[in-house]
Amino acid sequence: MEPSKVKAEWVASSLKDTEALADRLAGLAGPGTVIALDGDLGAGKTAFSQAFAAAIGVRGVVNSPTFTIIKEYEGEALPFYHMDVYRLSMEEADELGLDEYFYGSGVTIVEWASLIEELLPPKHLAVFIEHLGGEARRFRLSGSGEPYAAWIENGFR
Ligand SMILES: Nc1ncnc2c1ncn2[C@@H]1O[C@H](COP(=O)(O)OP(=O)(O)OP(=O)(O)O)[C@@H](O)[C@H]1O
Numbered sequence: 001m002e003p004s005k006v007k008a009e010w011v012a013s014s015l016k017d018t019e020a021l022a023d024r025l026a027g028l029a030g031p032g033t034v035i036a037l038d039g040d041l042g043a044g045k046t047a048f049s050q051a052f053a054a055a056i057g058v059r060g061v062v063n064s065p066t067f068t069i070i071k072e073y074e075g076e077a078l079p080f081y082h083m084d085v086y087r088l089s090m091e092e093a094d095e096l097g098l099d100e101y102f103y104g105s106g107v108t109i110v111e112w113a114s115l116i117e118e119l120l121p122p123k124h125l126a127v128f129i130e131h132l133g134g135e136a137r138r139f140r141l142s143g144s145g146e147p148y149a150a151w152i153e154n155g156f157r
């Protein structure tokens with residue numbers, strides 16, 4: 001049976017608000033956390049990932065992994081795996097053995113995650129980012145299974 005989904009919305013009026021959401025999620029993340037990001041080109045998937053990386057204590061520059069597909073970083077307490085699967089076919093993604101990351105000792109953020117939906121762990125936090133004009137963005141968050149459903153129920157606190 002699929003885990004039931006719990007949903008929430010977060011409206012950011014500026015990049016600062018996006019960083020505040022990333023901060024909260026970073027405070028909740030642990031080994032095996034998977035955050036599945038989607039949203040149009042330029043919605044803010046990489047900006048969110050960069051804010052998240054900073055919040056878990058990754059030092060230095062976090063670039064968009066569009067061309068590298070997967071980048072690994074060391075956070076203060078746990079590794080950070082940053083993926084962008086935009087350029088991958090399902091077959092290629094399947095061959096990469098992504099489970100090693102998803103079920104590893106770090107936290108994973110996947111940009112364009114819906115393209116590899118079938119390869120994602122059944123439990124993950126899905127985040128859809130929508131451009132509202134200017135710096136405004138709407139985040140639609142959906143938690144499948146625990147602890148993600150509880151994160152949403154508790155307002156990411
Ligand atoms: N509230 C906001 N949240 C996120 N990004 C914002 C916000 N306001 C402005 N921006 C800017 O919007 C741009 C978002 O670009 P970003 O590369 O993060 O998008 P993306 O979703 O990763 O695109 P791609 O699909 O090309 O990977 C950045 O320049 C960022 O600074």
Ligand SMILES: [Mg+2]
Pocket residue numbers: 045046047064084111
């Ligand atoms: Mg990006």
